[in-house]
Amino acid sequence: DQQVKQNSPSLSVQEGRISILNCDYTNSMFDYFLWYKKYPAEGPTFLISISSIKDKNEDGRFTVFLNKSAKHLSLHIVPSQPGDSAVYFCAASPYNTDKLIFGTGTRLQVFP
Amino acid sequence: NAGVTQTPKFQVLKTGQSMTLQCAQDMNHNSMYWYRQDPGMGLRLIYYSASEGTTDKGEVPNGYNVSRLNKREFSLRLESAAPSQTSVYFCASRRDRLGSPLHFGNGTRLTVT
Numbered sequence: 562d563q564q565v566k567q568n569s570p571s572l573s574v575q576e577g578r579i580s581i582l583n584c585d586y587t588n589s590m591f592d593y594f595l596w597y598k599k600y601p602a603e604g605p606t607f608l609i610s611i612s613s614i615k616d617k618n619e620d621g622r623f624t625v626f627l628n629k630s631a632k633h634l635s636l637h638i639v640p641s642q643p644g645d646s647a648v649y650f651c652a653a654s655p656y657n658t659d660k661l662i663f664g665t666g667t668r669l670q671v672f673p
Numbered sequence: 674n675a676g677v678t679q680t681p682k683f684q685v686l687k688t689g690q691s692m693t694l695q696c697a698q699d700m701n702h703n704s705m706y707w708y709r710q711d712p713g714m715g716l717r718l719i720y721y722s723a724s725e726g727t728t729d730k731g732e733v734p735n736g737y738n739v740s741r742l743n744k745r746e747f748s749l750r751l752e753s754a755a756p757s758q759t760s761v762y763f764c765a766s767r768r769d770r771l772g773s774p775l776h777f778g779n780g781t782r783l784t785v786t
Contacts, residue, residue: 567715595774604677604763604777605716650716652775659704659723660731661775665715 564588565653567664574671580638582667584651587632591653591662596625596636599648599666608649609636641671675699679764679778686754686785694749694781696764704767705747706775707731707739709760716763722747754785 566585574580582596592613597605611618611625611634618625624637638645652663680695698705707719708731718731722741736758738750747766751758761782765775 570713597775602779604765604779605775606777607774610774652716659721659729660718661706661721662718662732663708663716665713 565662565664567667569667571668574641576671576673577640580641582636582649584634584664586653590655592656593654594634595652597650643671646671677766677776677778679781684783690754691752694762697746698766702766702768706765707749708763711760756785759785
């Protein structure tokens with residue numbers, strides 16, 4: 562039973578355009594959400610997070626949007642750069658526990 | 674500042690053999706985690722430890738045991754390895770659950786033949 566789902570295994574975007582990565586969740590007890598980026602042969606690295614009390618958080622080229630009623634979050638990367646090519650994971654943490662559940666990942670390729 | 678260090682980086686086991694994956698963090702974090710990454714499955718939580726002396730099961734705990742030896746170290750043990758445990762294993766830590774992200778090690782690639 563996958564509680565955090567990333568339904569697009571891959572995404573290809575031209576350099577300079579916007580990349581939009583999507584994530585859906587099923588557990589209404591999740592209250593903290595994060596996005597991670599992973600290059601081959603390395604551990605995931607933290608990108609950006611959002612608490613359930615917000616609906617948007619920005620950090621430079623990265624913006625995360627949270628739609629609680631739809632149980633959906635998205636990561637926008639503008640403008641996309643070739644160095645953004647990686648696998649992106651969303652993750653969610655249930656209220657009042659230390660668990661952090663990850664999605665299956667989306668491979669982003671940014672081409673020139 | 675090493676962050677999260679995992680050893681070994683690579684390991685090949687025969688079915689039925691046992692081994693322990695080691696993880697240490699130097700960031701004075703309270704919580705530590707073990708994940709496995711498999712193609713098409715993302716990162717799945719095996720066990721986690723919210724603080725020294727406590728451990729809890731994650732999504733896929735069967736076939737594994739863990740020990741939170743002290744605040745710095747969290748080990749993962751395979752008592753009798755099976756081919757289904759072939760995976761890349763990641764250890765991670767974070768300060769606490771309130772607004773702090775996980776910091777990951779670089780992984781251990783385990784093959785069970």
